Amino acid sequence: MTFWSVRRAAAGDAVQIDDLLRRKAARLEALDRRLLLPRRAAGRPGLVAVDGAGTVAGHLRPHLVELTEDDEMRSFAAARVVSWRELAAASPEALAALVDAARVPGAADAALWPAVDGEAPAVFARFAMKPVFVLALRTAGPLPSGPAATVRLARPGDLDAVCALHLEEVAFHEPHTPYVRVVPALVPALRSRLEQLWSGADDASTVHVLEVDGVVAGMCESHVQTVSDEGGQLLPGRYSYLNSVAVGARLRGQGFGRTLVSAVIDDVAARGVDGYTLWFALDNPLARQVWPRLGFRPLWISYERRDLPV
Template identity: 35%
Template sequence: MTMGHDLLTAQAERFAGLDPLLPRVRAVPEGDVLTAALPDGGRVAGLLLRSRNGPGTLPSLWSAREVHELVPLVGDAGSAGVEVLLRAWRHRFERVGLPDADSACVVVWPSRDAPVARVMLDHGLVPLSVLAVRVEPALPPQAGGEVRIRRATPADLDAVHELAMAELRYSALVGGAVVRQDAAALKRAALRARLLGRDPVWVAERDGVVLAVAECAWSDPDPSSWAVRLPPGRWGYVNCVSVLPGARGGGIGRRLMSVVHAEFARAGATGSYLYYHSPNPLSSAFWPRQGYRPLWTVWEVRPASALR
């Protein structure tokens, strides 16, 4: 639609002024179209997406069962455009019926757009997680004393699974993770595939005991996708970092990540990225100290009926 193209172009220009690392989005997703009028008579639009994360799916461990996402196209209207769209979204739910309890409303928006953050909060959305990036040069790996950092192997599955489950349980307390009945089986199957596939996974061990894991992967963003979140290049993705509770506070996580970042750099990475929960008191302090800073914020409210 012409209006959508014009709004997307103007919005891309506005985003470029907010943060030079934001990619230029050139496409919109397929979805129901929501439109709203601005006070000056102009119009903005949004695409409505719905996904279902049923039993046996990995996304169900970090998302509600039923997720409703709004992709705003507000051009250069900024907070005024997002305000009228969120109001129209809420009115739509009132007309078509409210989702069930295990549901969420989600909007992903540039982290540096403070005026829009105020609007999100006013409508009941919270900054549950952020996509954070690191582009600074890697420093030489830190000396680790008795701690040894090495690539994980399939033989480490039990230890890595224990660490991943500890991270999931903690994230369920301070973020959007959900410990579902099939969580342990889902995590184990995913980790087995990652280890057998030789994905970049590192462990920290002392005296033969695995104390921490950094479960990583590689990502090559598709610049033609509406969902692109990163500039072009090859990016290292940090999916999960977990340190055994009794081993925290001793610098093992820092030592582990210094090796990960050095290995990413050696392989020619443009940078690295990860998601962390903003309310997590450990992650929100640890990751900025490792050079990461928010690029996108995932605004969310659960259940979806709590959208104001």
């Protein structure tokens, strides 16, 4: 049995690390043409698993993310998370040695991995990590609408209705998953984004509302972002990221979500985008049914291990 020692990567390891990353990229890109994975370690030195002969059989760059109480991301992420970056391993034993070395007491673990990799759930399960969030991508192109309703840009008079819908959307998750929680910072953060938007300081974002019988009954926040670097989560291009999509409980399941997203897609398409992205929680029983119906296909999965309850 090979014994793996783990140490900080040194300059002389670069060729072997890049070879591991190249092999991983080639395997996964062949499975999903929407991926373009990094072929070299770009960040600060990570950890390497090395056998007795000095062969590098694994690389992982642990990155500790710490969120303060007043960060709205606490709705979705633990306070301290070790994010596993530039992970590639030639054997399960080398991976296990790296994971052992990367763990930080009291911190959760998270790894973003291509959704197409059917072997990943079993591999991550060995480290008590489960698939929690999906980053889904919809390619450009119109979406047939649902029932007729008004979809328009939100205006200052909609502030309370939009905040209430956002709160309702996040709260909807709570009975289904411990990984999403309403935190006090959630609504103030949205308020401040809306104020920025209405002041004209943010021309990359839009917030649309759905009106049914003259009442605001849905919202969708979107943000256009340009990806220029290769080796990120998305191929280089322009994407509209849908941050918060909600239809009030009374009207769900009647096609209004489709109407809302279809109109947002029409509006955003005028800005020239290559696709639309959004995150959803796998334990959200509506999201996992709705998004595939609207053309969003899983691209990345965030595997996580947290000490629960959060």
